[in-house]
Amino acid sequence: MNIGDVAQRSGLPAKTIRYYEDIGLIKPMRDTNGYRRFRDSDLHKLAFLGRARALGFTIEDCRTLLALYEDNTRxxxxxxxxxxxxxxxxxxxxxxxxxxxxxxxxxxxxxxxxxxxxxxxxxxxxxxxx
Amino acid sequence: MNIGDVAQRSGLPAKTIRYYEDIGLIKPMRDTNGYRRFRDSDLHKLAFLGRARALGFTIEDCRTLLALYEDNTRxxxxxxxxxxxxxxxxxxxxxxxxxxxxxxxxxxxxxxxxxxxxxxxxxxxxxxxx
DNA sequence: CTTGACCCTCCAGTGACTGGAAGCCCTATG
DNA sequence: CATAGGGCTTCCAGTCACTGGAGGGTCAAG
Incomplete structure (x- = not known):
């Protein structure tokens, strides 16, 4: 998926998604043309982030929540x-x-x-x- | 009055008062040594601003409110x-x-x-x- | 004369984006 | 094959209302 697709599916603006990559919340792949290529797992994370942000969690809280989410021994x-x-x-x-x-x-x-x-x-x- | 005095009396931090001067909300005089010299009217305005901000008005709202306050024909x-x-x-x-x-x-x-x-x-x- | 409390300016950072410029890439049509 | 459009890229600047800090001048007391 390109950024436009995930933007639509996650409900987050493309700008925000780029920003989330910038600050290390997600790490999408890159196509040979330089375009970001998003896997389902990236989309999943973005949706997670969108919901956490909608509940008012700060970005740093979101980072922690994501880490806890991915840690099965939490x-x-x-x-x-x-x-x-x-x-x-x-x-x-x-x-x-x-x-x-x-x-x-x-x-x-x-x-x-x-x-x-x-x-x-x-x-x-x-x-x-x- | 120096900035420390008005800070104490208005309850606003000195930094904030300097900032308010920067953005043109107040225009204190200057002593020959460069120190700001505040008149009662400045203190009065700062208290006004403090209360307006405490009610959540934006700075631009505060600017408008001050202007209305000073306009007797409002x-x-x-x-x-x-x-x-x-x-x-x-x-x-x-x-x-x-x-x-x-x-x-x-x-x-x-x-x-x-x-x-x-x-x-x-x-x-x-x-x-x- | 020194100490400590003031005061000054200027610069950078905060949080979480958002807007815009400048330019590359891809697809569809004439 | 040229071009037009839409989508993608990066980078820079701006938002709001302060806040912290560096580096340095000023003043009153002892």
């Missing part, structure tokens, strides 16, 4: 630990965003949104007081 | 629109993260986390099937 505890740490970060971020949302939502609702200049949003930003 | 609708658009983005991101969290949480719970290699997290990443 302990599932290692995978679970990684996933749990990541889950904790996500939950943290959700809390942060929710707090932003709550404040912002309150401000938005308290603003008339007409053509007068008075604006509680700006007042709040200026003073830190509601 | 329409509060302009501020509200900006804030509402930002709120929508935050809510979007929360939904994305919650979806990640749900999937991930399910996977984590289904993984034994012992020293055996069997791991539903990896199986899911590999196949996209639970």
């Amino acid at each position: 302990a599932s505890a290692d995978v679970k630990d990684l996933a749990q740490a990541h889950l904790a970060k996500i939950e943290d971020k959700i809390l942060q965003l929710q707090s932003m949302r709550d404040t912002l939502s309150e401000l938005v609702h308290s603003c008339a949104g007409d053509n007068r200049p008075d604006c509680p949003i700006l007042s709040d930003l200026a003073t830190g007081q509601h | 329409a509060s609708a302009d501020v509200k629109d900006l804030a509402q658009a930002h709120l929508a983005k935050i809510e979007d991101k929360i939904l994305q993260l919650q979806s990640m969290r749900d999937t991930l949480s399910e996977l984590v719970h289904s993984c034994a986390g012992d020293n055996r290699p069997d791991c539903p997290i990896l199986s899911d990443l590999a196949t996209g099937q639970h």
Whole structure:
């Protein structure tokens, strides 16, 4: 398969796939014309990466996950630990965003949104007081 | 005030304050020795920026907000629109993260986390099937 | 006069791509 | 056989909002 094929099948942009090769996540073969030639195993890895990235794992996490995936002697505890740490970060971020949302939502609702200049949003930003 | 003072009072790192000057958000004076000299109005702006950033506004949004803040003829609708658009983005991101969290949480719970290699997290990443 | 805490500028790196330029390769058509 | 298009290649630069560090000037206290 050429890069266009795997891009379509994996759902990843060709640019991203080249980038993943650059940073050593995949190692496709090369045809004599210089084109990358992808085996099924490469496609498989890319799909794996796509799903891991969609769950918000960092590239370095993905590298580790791939290594664990390919190591048949892994302990599932290692995978679970990684996933749990990541889950904790996500939950943290959700809390942060929710707090932003709550404040912002309150401000938005308290603003008339007409053509007068008075604006509680700006007042709040200026003073830190509601 | 020198940069250290405003850093402490605004809660922003000195590096960040220099960066904000670089990109034209603030324009502190200079002493003869080359040190930045901050007026109260600069400190005020920095505090404003700190609060806007804490609400997740981008730097460009902050630039606009500052301009609106300093424009006494602004329409509060302009501020509200900006804030509402930002709120929508935050809510979007929360939904994305919650979806990640749900999937991930399910996977984590289904993984034994012992020293055996069997791991539903990896199986899911590999196949996209639970 | 020295020490230590400030301050300065400039450069490079972060994460994970993304866009674009310049140019080679392959296939199909006139 | 020439050409047009689409796909492939590499390399460089830009994104966002800082952050770290090198290398060096300035200031107040002892």
